[in-house]
Every structure is written in C-alpha cells, then in structure tokens.
Amino acid sequence: MSLSTVKNEAGIPARQRARLPARPRTRVLPLLFVGPALLITVVFTLYPLVQAFQLTFMKWDLLSPKKYVGGANYADLLRDSGFRADVEHTVIYTVLTLIGTYLLALGAALLLNSQLPGLRLVRVAAVMPVVLPMVVAGLIWKWLYEPQTGLLTLTAEILTGISPNWLYSPATALPSLVVVGIWKEFGLYMLVFLIGLQSINPASWRLLSSMAPPAGGTSGTSRSRN
Amino acid sequence: MRALIDEFNTTHRDKIHVNYTELQWSDGRDKIKQALSAGTGPDAFFINAGLEPALVDGKVLAPLDKLGFTEQDTGRYSALAQVNTVDGVMYAAPLYFEAMVLIYRPDILKQYGITAPPTTWDQLKADAKKITTESGGKVLGFQLKGMDDHLNAINLNWQTFLLQAGGKLTTNNRSTQNTQAGQAALQYLRSFYAEGISKPGVSAEKGFPAGNVAMYTFLPKTAALAEKAGLKYGTGWAIAPLPKGPVNGKGWMSGHALAGNSKTKHPKEVGEFLKWMTSPHNSVKYMEFYEFHPYDEAKLTPSEREAIEKAFAENPIWAPLREQMALNDPQGLLDFRHGSAQRWPSQSKHIVAALNGQEPIEAALSAIDADIDKAAS
Numbered sequence: 001m002s003l004s005t006v007k008n009e010a011g012i013p014a015r016q017r018a019r020l021p022a023r024p025r026t027r028v029l030p031l032l033f034v035g036p037a038l039l040i041t042v043v044f045t046l047y048p049l050v051q052a053f054q055l056t057f058m059k060w061d062l063l064s065p066k067k068y069v070g071g072a073n074y075a076d077l078l079r080d081s082g083f084r085a086d087v088e089h090t091v092i093y094t095v096l097t098l099i100g101t102y103l104l105a106l107g108a109a110l111l112l113n114s115q116l117p118g119l120r121l122v123r124v125a126a127v128m129p130v131v132l133p134m135v136v137a138g139l140i141w142k143w144l145y146e147p148q149t150g151l152l153t154l155t156a157e158i159l160t161g162i163s164p165n166w167l168y169s170p171a172t173a174l175p176s177l178v179v180v181g182i183w184k185e186f187g188l189y190m191l192v193f194l195i196g197l198q199s200i201n202p203a204s205w206r207l208l209s210s211m212a213p214p215a216g217g218t219s220g221t222s223r224s225r226n
Numbered sequence: 227m228r229a230l231i232d233e234f235n236t237t238h239r240d241k242i243h244v245n246y247t248e249l250q251w252s253d254g255r256d257k258i259k260q261a262l263s264a265g266t267g268p269d270a271f272f273i274n275a276g277l278e279p280a281l282v283d284g285k286v287l288a289p290l291d292k293l294g295f296t297e298q299d300t301g302r303y304s305a306l307a308q309v310n311t312v313d314g315v316m317y318a319a320p321l322y323f324e325a326m327v328l329i330y331r332p333d334i335l336k337q338y339g340i341t342a343p344p345t346t347w348d349q350l351k352a353d354a355k356k357i358t359t360e361s362g363g364k365v366l367g368f369q370l371k372g373m374d375d376h377l378n379a380i381n382l383n384w385q386t387f388l389l390q391a392g393g394k395l396t397t398n399n400r401s402t403q404n405t406q407a408g409q410a411a412l413q414y415l416r417s418f419y420a421e422g423i424s425k426p427g428v429s430a431e432k433g434f435p436a437g438n439v440a441m442y443t444f445l446p447k448t449a450a451l452a453e454k455a456g457l458k459y460g461t462g463w464a465i466a467p468l469p470k471g472p473v474n475g476k477g478w479m480s481g482h483a484l485a486g487n488s489k490t491k492h493p494k495e496v497g498e499f500l501k502w503m504t505s506p507h508n509s510v511k512y513m514e515f516y517e518f519h520p521y522d523e524a525k526l527t528p529s530e531r532e533a534i535e536k537a538f539a540e541n542p543i544w545a546p547l548r549e550q551m552a553l554n555d556p557q558g559l560l561d562f563r564h565g566s567a568q569r570w571p572s573q574s575k576h577i578v579a580a581l582n583g584q585e586p587i588e589a590a591l592s593a594i595d596a597d598i599d600k601a602a603s
Binding site: 063064082147163165 | 263281284364366373433438567584
C-alpha cells in the first residue's frame with residue numbers, strides 16, 4: 001500500500017505541521033520588512049522628539065553647558081501674554097475658518113446641483129484655489145490687501161471713503177486671514193458635498209420637492225398628516 | 227564674499243585653501259553655534275560686530291593674538307573696533323561698520339515744496355505729515371522700516387531713536403529702556419502712526435523706488451533697490467545724516483567681523499585668512515556696498531590711505547555717511563551685549579505692538595526690560 005501525504009518544503013506532513021508552534025521565521029520576516037522604516041523613524045523622528053522634549057527642561061544657549069531648570073520654561077510660556085494671544089488667535093481662526101468653509105461649501109454645492117446654466121465656470125472658479133500652491137495664493141492676497149495700492153483697499157476706499165489696512169490693523173488682520181483660509185479650502189469641501197448631493201436618488205428629490213410648502217398654504221408634511 | 231574667497235584661494239594656492247559655506251541669514255548663526263558646540267565648527271566664521279556674550283563665555287572664539295595678529299596689526303583699527311574686545315582681548319577682526327542714515331527722495335520732497343532733507347525730529351515729522359496729507363496718503367512722507375515687511379529692522383530703528391532721545395540700552399547691567407528717554411522716543415514714533423502720517427504695512431524698501439515712500443531711516447545699502455530701479459543719486463534718491471533727536475544726532479551702528487574657532491588645528495592659516503580678508507586693500511571693496519572701513523586712517527600706509535580716500539571721493543554718498551559716522555560711538559554695541567539673545571525678539575514684539583496702539587508705551591518698554599534682564603540672568 002502506498003500512502004501519499006503532502007509535505008511542505010521542510011518535509012513535514014501538513015497535519016503534523018498544524019500542531020507545531022509557529023516558526024520563528026514567520027515572526028522575523030515582517031520585522032525585516034518594517035525594520036528599515038522603523039530605524040529611520042526612530043533615528044530621525046523619535047530620538048529628536050525625545051531629545052527636544054528633554055531640552056524643554058533646560059536653559060541652554062547652544063554653547064555653554066546645559067542647566068536643568070525644571071518646568072520654568074513652561075511656566076514662562078504660560079505667563080507670556082504673547083503665547084496666550086497666539087493660542088486665542090489660533091482657536092478663533094480655526095473655528096471661523098471651519099464654519100465659514102463648511103457653510104460656503106454647502107451653499108455652493110447646492111447652487112451647483114441646481115443645474116442652472118453657466119455653473120461649470122463657477123465650479124472651476126471654486127476649485128481653482130484648492131489646486132493653487134499656498135505661496136501663489138499668498139502673493140495674490142498680499143497684492144489684494146496691499147495697504148496703498150491693493151485692489152480690495154482701493155475698492156473699499158471708493159465705496160466707503162475709508163482705506164482699510166487689512167493685514168496690519170489689529171482689528172482687520174484676523175478676519176482678513178480667515179477670508180483667505182475659507183477661499184483656499186471651500187472648493188474641496190464643495191466637491192465632497194456636491195458628490196453627496198448628486199448621489200441622492202432623483203426620486204427622493206422629487207419627494208422632497210412635493211413636500212415643499214405651497215405659497216401661503218400649509219406644508220406638505222402637515223398636509224399629509226391631515 | 228565668494229569672489230573674495232576665490233581670490234584668496236588663488237593667491238594662496240600653494241599654502242591655504244578655504245572651503246566656503248554660505249548659510250541662511252535666518253538660522254545660520256545658530257547652525258554655527260551648534261557646530262562649534264559639537265566640535266565640528268568651521269575654522270573661521272562671520273559674526274556680528276559687538277561679540278555675542280555666549281560666544282565669549284562658551285570660549286569658542288580664538289583671541290586674535292593666538293592667530294598671529296600682532297599689537298601692530300590690531301593697533302591699526304579705529305576706536306570702533308573695541309566692540310570686538312572683552313577684557314582687553316580682541317576676539318574678532320572687524321570687516322566693516324555700518325551706520326543708520328536718512329534715505330530720502332529729493333524729487334518727491336521738491337514736489338511738495340521741501341528743499342532740503344529734515345535735520346531734526348520736528349522737521350522730519352512736519353515734512354512727512356505735509357507729504358502724506360497733500361498726497362492723500364498715496365505717498366507716505368516717512369515709513370519706519372520694521373513696521374512693514376521687514377520686522378527685524380524695527381530693532382535698528384528703535385535703538386537709533388532711543389539713543390537720540392538720550393536713552394541707553396543698558397545701565398549697570400540692567401536693561402534701561404523704560405525711562406523718560408525711552409518713553410519720549412516711543413511716543414514720538416507712535417505719533418506717526420496715531421496721526422496717520424505713516425501706515426503700517428507699506429514696504430519702505432519697495433515703496434521707496436516705487437515713489438510710495440518719501441523717506442525712511444536705515445542702512446544705506448538697502449537703497450541699492452533704488453539704484454536698480456534706475457533712480458539717480460542726488461535727484462532720484464539721496465542720503466543725509468539722521469535728523470537730530472532732542473538730545474543728540476547719534477545713530478545705531480552695526481557691522482560684521484571674522485572670528486577664528488578656538489579649537490582650530492590651523493591657527494596660523496586662519497590668522498592669515500582673517501588678516502587678508504580684513505585688510506585695508508579689501509576694505510575698499512566693501513566700501514562699494516557703503517560699508518565703512520574699520521581702520522584709523524592715520525595709521526595706514528600712504529598707499530592704503532590713498533586708496534580709501536579715492537573711494538570716499540568717488541561716491542557722493544560718503545560725505546553724509548562720514549558725517550553720521552563721526553557722530554556715532556561704539557558704546558551702543560557694548561551695551562547691546564546685556565541679554566542680547568532676547569533683545570531682538572522682545573523689542574520687535576513690544577515696539578511694534580506699542581506703535582500699533584495695542585500695548586501702552588510704558589508697559590511695552592517695561593516688558594522689554596524684563597525679558598532682557600531675564601535672558602541676562
């Protein structure tokens with residue numbers, strides 16, 4: 001009688017192999033794959049990060065020996081009015097830019113979804129800032145906001161008689177930057193909203209339209225309830 | 227600088243070769259410090275005149291006498307060179323010194339009926355106000371460089387106006403900006419912005435050749451843009467000594483020097499390189515960029531003196547520049563050493579905030595004093 005068994009490369013029958021503990025080679029191989037990337041991350045990211053964190057507890061001018069000062073640097077930072085202002089401005093900028101971006105993106109997506117003529121051009125104009133490098137965008141807005149000859153400055157001067165100093169006045173600097181932030185980002189979110197809106201079944205739109213309140217009458221919802 | 231080093235390498239082909247590395251202005255000085263600290267620093271390097279205390283305290287600068295400079299060599303420098311000395315030891319060879327001046331557009335001044343540049347603070351303000359008002363703000367009569375796209379420039383300007391009001395950066399190892407003189411200087415500068423004579427954000431350097439700025443105070447080399455724009459010295463642009471303040475007409479003086487690494491393995495070669503780079507022969511070349519030579523002319527050889535005098539005579543810019551240099555003294559740079567690591571960032575932040583009206587004058591000056599004293603402690 002002959003018996004055939006399927007053996008693996010090591011010559012161990014499959015059933016027998018299943019009972020064996022996992023071979024060390026299978027554990028080492030993944031490590032070999034991730035090893036180089038891990039090494040680079042540790043040497044160039046993790047180690048400098050830990051070392052930088054250690055330095056936050058020192059007083060050091062790069063030349064003299066380091067002096068341990070405990071949490072004094074953090075205490076200084078918290079006492080510093082400039083740092084507090086930086087945090088405050090960052091929070092305000094983030095909140096306003098986020099809200100503005102989402103509202104404008106949703107509004108623009110609804111408009112573009114309405115199939116009105118000439119909207120292709122609007123879509124291109126809205127997406128253009130997203131693909132524009134930030135350096136170019138910065139230069140454009142610097143020119144628009146220029147205190148003496150900027151287009152927005154001159155326009156405001158003609159309309160209101162006041163020549164605003166957009167970027168250099170404490171009252172207008174932050175809102176001016178929020179406008180740039182919204183302009184730069186809303187196109188991307190508009191596309192996401194637009195894709196979402198266009199994936200809605202047309203029948204749902206028709207149903208929604210039929211539920212719209214008639215002029216001077218009750219709403220579709222209340223009508224159906226009645 | 228690169229052309230000069232190439233020339234040095236050619237003329238010293240058989241003995242010395244210098245490998246030149248140019249670093250960014252923004253972080254170059256920190257990179258040099260880090261390299262020196264790690265023992266891998268360059269043999270010779272470029273530093274600001276005045277000697278940063280960290281460099282001296284860290285013992286990374288080689289005294290010039292250890293690099294082969296004799297007393298005769300260092301004795302030829304003018305009194306300004308004492309800014310590179312600590313306790314009688316000279317640590318860096320001065321390349322040149324620079325002076326703040328009034329840079330103005332004679333054509334614009336003439337257009338508004340002003341026949342000569344202002345010579346006092348009151349005149350400066352009155353002339354600037356006339357130009358800004360009569361042009362409807364299209365031309366700023368005066369812009370303080372630093373309130374525009376070059377934030378760090380506020381330091382040289384502020385230090386100038388503080389000196390002119392009789393102030394001192396440091397007295398008895400304490401920062402002394404919040405004084406009557408400091409408050410008067412800041413109040414004066416603040417009035418330009420509060421009264422709409424000057425406007426934050428308008429670039430002095432770019433607005434000047436474009437005709438949007440009539441006057442600003444800074445180092446004359448920045449007026450190169452005016453020349454590049456085709457303006458002719460004397461009619462299109464010119465310089466004058468600084469308008470005098472209530473106490474004096476001094477201006478901030480700065481400069482650069484070359485230092486040797488105290489751990490260099492080639493002290494003799496470094497010394498030879500430093501001597502060659504800072505020689506009177508090469509000083510004439512730096513004068514093309516309106517940099518003032520560091521020598522006592524009386525101690526130069528007749529041919530060296532003649533070359534320098536020729537350079538002075540060839541360019542009309544040197545008459546007002548020399549007049550200003552004669553008023554300046556090096557004490558400011560010596561006072562600058564106290565807490566110097568924190569001085570510029572603190573001054574930039576608080577002076578601009580005070581000029582914008584965001585911070586009261588006394589609070590701004592006292593915050594600067596506190597920052598500087600803390601850094602020095």
